[in-house]
Amino acid sequence: MGYRVAVVGATGAVGREMMKTLAEREFPIDDMAALASERSVGSKVSFGEDEDIKVQNLAAFDFKGTDLVFSSPGAKVSAEFSPQAAKKGAVVIDNTSHFRMDPDVPLVVPEVNAEALAGYAKRNIVANPNCSTIQMVVALKPLHELARIKRVVVATYQSTSGSGKDAMDELFTQTRGIYVNEPVRPEQFTKQIAFNVIPHIDSFMDDGFTKEEWKMMVETKKILDPAIKLTATCVRVPVFIGHAEAINIEFENPISPEEAREALSAQEGITVIDHRASEGYVTPAECAGEDPVYVSRIRSDPTVDNGLSIWVVSDNLRKGAALNAVQIGETLARDYL
Structure with missing residues (x-):
């Protein structure tokens, strides 16, 4: 049995990755609709190796009869069209921030809290978490089960693809321009991104944190455990694809690096590469196009009782968006639809 599927925001980086991932994982599809704004109508997007699909106008599309919608058009657009699709009977897997903290909308990472999908029918919408949250909670899940996490301090190193x-x-333009002595003109970022790092992702809030940092705090509580205390510093780095995170964790109970390594290695969706030698760890350049969350640099933190530090890397377009959404769709198809 196949499903009628629509991808909203099909011409964007995440939308294209969703269509690629659906094809690669052979999701059972009888009919595929690629939807975007009016200016993209008539253009084509790839679905698998041998098929191109014409883009249709989202504003004119009738969702009646559609089973699943994978939505990544931006929060404002999703706020308007995801409920419309849900009212027509489709289950919407929404990749934007708009619905994540809605108490009636499950916020799901299948390896971590697939059981939350049982509540999908309240709104017919399931939220895909923030990309930096996804890879972090996949790594935190087995450690939390092993020794109970009290507090997390995380610094992120997030690639530019997270902004589109x-x-x-x-x-690319700034990097090339610097070599030929052209002036740097930031447009997408607040400061120069080439050969630089920017400790500012999303808008600032009244307490001094950015909204990206706030997302990591509140989403972790909703997905994993409301008792976990978390503080984040989110930084944009001059990398095209792949987010990295330096995570320091304080536990309620003792945990050794060896126990942590064993628990992480047994967790679905994680690949541990942790050799205390040159090249014995994973960087963003090596994770691009890959499905797993990679964990390296597992070591004790001697400055606190029951402390551990780890390095976590993942493709933010893949596991941080498209793959996680498709895995949600696969779980819904297997257990609920």
Whole structure:
């Protein structure tokens, strides 16, 4: 049995990755609709190796009869069209921030809290978490089960693709321009991104944190455990694809690096590469196009009782967006639809 599927935001970086992932994982599809804004109508997007699909106008599309919608058009657009699709009977897997903290909308990472999908029918919407949250909670899950996490301090190193294609283009243009002595003109970012790092992702809030940092705090509580205390510093780095995170964890109970390594290695979706030698760890350049969350640099923190530090890397377009959404769709198809 196949499903009628629509991808909203099909011409964007995440939308294209969703269509690629659906094809690669052979999701059972009888009919595929690629939807975007009116300016993209008539263009084509790839679905698998041998098929191109014409883009249709999202504003004119009738969702009646559609089973699943994978949505990544931006929060404002999703706020309007995801409920419309849900009212027509489709189950919407929404990749934007708009619905994540809605108490009636499950916020799901299948390896971590697939059981939350049982509540999908309240709104017919399931939220895909923030990309930096996804890879972190996949790594935290087995450690939390082993020794109970009290507090997390995380610093992120987030690639430009997290801000979309125009942001990636700006990194490329600035890098090339610096070599030929052209002036740097930031447009997508607040400061120069080439050969620089920017400790500012999303808007600032009244307490001094950015909204990206706030997302990591509140989403972790909703997905994993409301008792976990978490503080984040989110940084944009001059990398095209792949987010990295330096995570320091304080536990309620003792945990050794060896126990942590064993628990992480047994967790679905994680690949541990942790050799205390040159090249014995994973960097963003090596994770691009890959499905797993990679964990390296597992070591004790001697400055606190029951402390541990780890390095976590993942493709933010893949596991941080498209793959996680498709895995949600696969779980819904297997257990609920």
